[in-house]
Amino acid sequence: MEKRVITISREFGSGGRSIGRLVAEKLGYRFLDQELILEVAKESGLAEEVVAEYEEYATHRSSFLYAIAVSNGGNLSFSNQIQAAQAKVIAAEAERGNCVIVGRGADYVLKDRTDCLHVFIHADTDFRAKRIVEQYGETSKKPIDRLNDKDQRRKVYYKSITMRDWGMSQNYHISLNSGVIGLERCADIIADIVRAAE
Amino acid sequence: MEKRVITISREFGSGGRSIGRLVAEKLGYRFLDQELILEVAKESGLAEEVVAEYEEYATHRSSFLYAIAVSNGGNLSFSNQIQAAQAKVIAAEAERGNCVIVGRGADYVLKDRTDCLHVFIHADTDFRAKRIVEQYGETSKKPIDRLNDKDQRRKVYYKSITMRDWGMSQNYHISLNSGVIGLERCADIIADIVRAAE
Numbered sequence: 001m002e003k004r005v006i007t008i009s010r011e012f013g014s015g016g017r018s019i020g021r022l023v024a025e026k027l028g029y030r031f032l033d034q035e036l037i038l039e040v041a042k043e044s045g046l047a048e049e050v051v052a053e054y055e056e057y058a059t060h061r062s063s064f065l066y067a068i069a070v071s072n073g074g075n076l077s078f079s080n081q082i083q084a085a086q087a088k089v090i091a092a093e094a095e096r097g098n099c100v101i102v103g104r105g106a107d108y109v110l111k112d113r114t115d116c117l118h119v120f121i122h123a124d125t126d127f128r129a130k131r132i133v134e135q136y137g138e139t140s141k142k143p144i145d146r147l148n149d150k151d152q153r154r155k156v157y158y159k160s161i162t163m164r165d166w167g168m169s170q171n172y173h174i175s176l177n178s179g180v181i182g183l184e185r186c187a188d189i190i191a192d193i194v195r196a197a198e
Numbered sequence: 199m200e201k202r203v204i205t206i207s208r209e210f211g212s213g214g215r216s217i218g219r220l221v222a223e224k225l226g227y228r229f230l231d232q233e234l235i236l237e238v239a240k241e242s243g244l245a246e247e248v249v250a251e252y253e254e255y256a257t258h259r260s261s262f263l264y265a266i267a268v269s270n271g272g273n274l275s276f277s278n279q280i281q282a283a284q285a286k287v288i289a290a291e292a293e294r295g296n297c298v299i300v301g302r303g304a305d306y307v308l309k310d311r312t313d314c315l316h317v318f319i320h321a322d323t324d325f326r327a328k329r330i331v332e333q334y335g336e337t338s339k340k341p342i343d344r345l346n347d348k349d350q351r352r353k354v355y356y357k358s359i360t361m362r363d364w365g366m367s368q369n370y371h372i373s374l375n376s377g378v379i380g381l382e383r384c385a386d387i388i389a390d391i392v393r394a395a396e
Contacts, residue, residue: 011368122368167368169367170320174375176372193383
């Protein structure tokens with residue numbers, strides 16, 4: 001079965017986004033990550049900044065923007081409103097096909113489509129700690145605490161949308177340790193599977 | 199880092215054992231599955247049949263052989279006795295190197311070695327149900343019940359040995375859905391990773 005859509009879920013610092021971009025280049029697919037924020041904003045009627053902040057801090061309920069958005073909420077709760085818009089945008093992009101979608105529980109949203117390849121990228125803590133400092137610079141917080149914090153958020157966020165456990169092999173067609181296998185090789189493996197399925 | 203040992207954990211009916219055998223052939227590695235029973239029996243001082251039955255029904259406490267073995271137990275509990283022997287045999291085989299080891303929580307036993315590639319093979323229920331009937335024939339039990347029963351046992355067995363959750367991506371370097379990717383291609387992907395790491 002041809003795979004027209006690739007979803008990439010990933011641990012923070014594992015290079016999942018970079019792998020997704022490489023796969024998109026190799027296959028000539030559209031790469032969708034930050035690009036989705038604008039679409040979700042349009043679909044939900046919320047400001048881009050609110051959507052971006054929600055995606056970044058999905059389970060961090062104390063932010064100022066979040067508080068404003070909640071106070072403006074209608075019948076649908078704020079998070080449900082964004083999640084519904086996300087699901088609609090992801091489904092529409094999948095329908096257009098030939099794309100790589102990063103994060104946002106896209107594997108769950110598209111679980112009933114047979115033309116999707118669902119990927120999970122993870123890596124050991126040391127590899128990721130080194131990588132986030134290289135990629136995003138130092139902060140006042142220790143790298144290990146930044147990893148744990150972000151992983152915990154993604155875990156809770158994923159569970160809240162999907163009711164499934166984040167990182168369970170069975171939710172993906174392929175899961176790869178990018179630190180051991182290497183980013184470029186991970187991208188090659190994924191692209192080869194897609195090419196073979198054509 | 200050269201990968202001299204490959205461990206394969208797998209869902210029942212996913213073809214993990216067949217993939218392991220293919221990988222061993224492709225790389226010229228020793229294939230260790232049933233072969234380990236004799237070694238574990240020797241190491242533990244227990245009969246081969248008792249070890250085989252323990253491995254098959256690790257969490258099924260009502261069997262006759264199990265009852266006999268328990269009644270003969272010393273200070274070390276029966277299951278601890280087998281598990282300790284398994285761990286010793288697996289560590290010795292890994293030390294010899296160039297082998298594919300199936301099941302038995304080998305990924306956990308060898309987790310601190312850097313020359314191992316840890317693999318998890320899974321597949322959708324329909325694929326596995328069809329496969330177990332083809333491979334092992336019909337029984338009075340529905341295929342789906344056989345799958346659930348065996349998966350549940352492996353899950354409990356793995357947790358009892360490792361205290362980790364069976365099937366979590368992070369416990370393996372690569373996890374593959376053999377039904378979607380195909381057994382032969384799964385074996386190629388694994389063998390290629392090992393060759394590239396040499």
